[in-house]
Amino acid sequence: MAALKTIHRNVPYLKQQLSALLGNTSLSVKIVCLMVLIGYFVSFYEPAVLFLTVTPGYVFPPGFRIWTIFTHCFVEFHFWEVCVDVVTLGLCGKLIEPLWGKMEMLNFFTLINTSVAFFGVFFYLAIYMATFNTDVLFEVHIHGLSGYIAAVSVAVKQMMPDHVVIRTPLGKMTNRNVPLCVSLLSVILYLVGMLEGAYPTMYTTGVVIGWLYLRFYQRHSNGTRGDMADNFTFASFFPTVLQPPIDICSKGVYNLLVGLKICRKPVRKYDVGAPTAITISLPGTDTHDAERRRQIALKALSERLSQQADSGSSWPSLDDDTRPKTETQTEQSSPASNQAESLTVSVEIDPSNPKPIV
Numbered sequence: 001m002a003a004l005k006t007i008h009r010n011v012p013y014l015k016q017q018l019s020a021l022l023g024n025t026s027l028s029v030k031i032v033c034l035m036v037l038i039g040y041f042v043s044f045y046e047p048a049v050l051f052l053t054v055t056p057g058y059v060f061p062p063g064f065r066i067w068t069i070f071t072h073c074f075v076e077f078h079f080w081e082v083c084v085d086v087v088t089l090g091l092c093g094k095l096i097e098p099l100w101g102k103m104e105m106l107n108f109f110t111l112i113n114t115s116v117a118f119f120g121v122f123f124y125l126a127i128y129m130a131t132f133n134t135d136v137l138f139e140v141h142i143h144g145l146s147g148y149i150a151a152v153s154v155a156v157k158q159m160m161p162d163h164v165v166i167r168t169p170l171g172k173m174t175n176r177n178v179p180l181c182v183s184l185l186s187v188i189l190y191l192v193g194m195l196e197g198a199y200p201t202m203y204t205t206g207v208v209i210g211w212l213y214l215r216f217y218q219r220h221s222n223g224t225r226g227d228m229a230d231n232f233t234f235a236s237f238f239p240t241v242l243q244p245p246i247d248i249c250s251k252g253v254y255n256l257l258v259g260l261k262i263c264r265k266p267v268r269k270y271d272v273g274a275p276t277a278i279t280i281s282l283p284g285t286d287t288h289d290a291e292r293r294r295q296i297a298l299k300a301l302s303e304r305l306s307q308q309a310d311s312g313s314s315w316p317s318l319d320d321d322t323r324p325k326t327e328t329q330t331e332q333s334s335p336a337s338n339q340a341e342s343l344t345v346s347v348e349i350d351p352s353n354p355k356p357i358v
Contacts, residue, residue: 025093026102032074032109033086036145039074040082049075049141054117056124057137073113075143085145088152096155108155108213109148115209116147116202123201146202151210153179158214158232179207180237211237216263 042048050058051065054072058065076082097105124136153175156163161176173181186200211234216226235247257263 025090026097026105028102028106029089029093029097033089035074036076036082036085036089040076040079043075043077049143052143054121054142055138056121056128056140056142057134059121069114069117070110072117072141072143073145073148076145077143081144084149088145088149092152095159096152099159104218108151111213112148112151112206112210113145116205117142119205119209120198120201123205140196140198142198142202144202146199147206147209150179150182150203150206151213153182154207154210155214157237158227161231161236176231176236183207207237 039052042052052068052071052075054068055063055065057063059068076085092105100108120142124140127136128134157175157179161174163175164172165175165178166173183200183204186195186203189195190197190200214227215232215234218227219225233247234250235243238246254263258265
């Protein structure tokens, strides 16, 4: 009774915070949040849980509940999970959706959740074939947005890798450390009995699938696919000490996938804008992302200049700007009459050949 009174007393505050979080988000984000909230109340009815969540033993014939691969993500068993899901979806609507667009955001949401459910089913089938324990087929329920939250942490790492999340006495945690830390935390909580086995499975699968999609397959507005930046390699998820051996193993797997025609070799474009300058355009470079970083840099510069102005720093006199320019200054300020025509050269990088093939 006291808990209900506390919740009723805090309803206006919660409503205000929820409105601020979802105020400027798209309709699709609000619909997903509403469906997650409905799925939480539906979870109190046990037959509905069996009908909507992924049970590995019922996905394939004779059960053939294939629709659960698309509905499992809206069902949560605990209210704190609903809160985490809503906050994550709200942040996606404010941070990621303006850069990617609505359709790309929906494609990412659908791809991650269906892939996590699909690979989760095969994971538990493999466990059953190794142990012959029927509980992993009929007692495990894959549900919720744990895999999607993991993939979102990978996307945030891609956009703002050096943003500090938490400062601790042992050091600071940035966005580049979040996916691996939360994966390890979910495994530890499962081993001590505080989490179900589906959570570390979904989260680890979400991290891997999210990275594969963003690394190799996501289509950008400039016509490229993926993000082949050096700070977004698979080894970058791990501490610096472990990166060299992991990088060797990941390159071996990548070369195998290239040989199987699953992945393609990156193509780098060299844009020669002048006789003495070469601009390199890498796959995955987005103009929107570059503009966002440029705006952040300009904002930091303006804040620093305003601080110098408040401290009483002297500015140069405007009289110098009114003086007529000399002949030398005029020649220096005039643009060059002849511009070198832009030339684009596509170079295919072959890992087995130290020299690029033009």
